[in-house]
């Protein structure tokens with residue numbers, strides 16, 4: 001299962017480049033021109049590379065140009081891009097002169113030709129950023145690639161593909177985010193089997209091979225649990241295996257960070273061979289200096305047990 005549908009690195013706007021990204025968001029290619037020497041400039045800068053003037057103006061341009069150079073990447077430059085292979089990495093020369101790095105879309109690699117006329121394609125990404133792609137001027141490729149609905153909300157919770165469409169909530173809309181706070185638990189997630197094999201693997205990985213986890217015979221004889229039990233931290237980690245039907249997706253962020261936990265309790269043992277499932281609820285939403293912080297209370301139970309085995313108040317930071 002996927003934890004994040006969009007887990008690719010995104011550009012980080014700077015003071016100099018922000019107007020460029022704002023332009024793309026409005027489906028407009030916007031580049032700088034020097035007001036002293038009329039030189040066209042890309043990438044965004046604070047001074048003119050030709051005459052060093054600081055009097056730079058942002059201008060909307062058509063964004064058209066020609067393919068200056070390209071390469072067909074058949075091995076992903078990062079694992080996160082492996083779904084885009086082959087990637088058509090290109091340098092486009094704008095009609096105003098500057099070159100920019102981009103990706104060609106809507107074209108087969110064999111149809112790329114240096115010098116061909118190209119036009120911009122605005123690729124909207126979940127999380128409020130639009131990227132600039134290019135295609136051939138005569139390609140049937142749409143001018144805008146709309147953002148797919150963001151599915152992940154916390155890095156730990158995603159709806160199953162069969163779930164109804166989620167309500168999208170902008171993390172910049174504090175009132176809407178606050179309306180998510182509720183005492184009501186979600187429905188249960190899928191079930192997941194905590195096998196002895198998994199416990200043994202976690203013991204090897206973590207180095208915590210205490211017999212209460214790894215020696216079924218001794219655990220049967222010497223504990224009240226009737227056998228081995230899972231490590232609390234294993235159950236904590238297995239939240240990634242549980243798809244919580246949250247019913248909403250937070251959008252409009254550049255970065256989402258697992259900020260840790262306000263409270264983590266292992267409230268009941270999980271015997272080896274148990275099926276677990278989980279549910280959650282939004283406990284708190286607050287505006288913080290770096291963005292918006294959501295506290296998601298997660299409960300993991302052994303199936304049929306009213307008492308949870310784990311309670312975690314996970315803090316997620318949207319920036």
Ligand SMILES: [Zn+2]
Nearest residue numbers: 034037048051
């Ligand atoms: Zn200049």
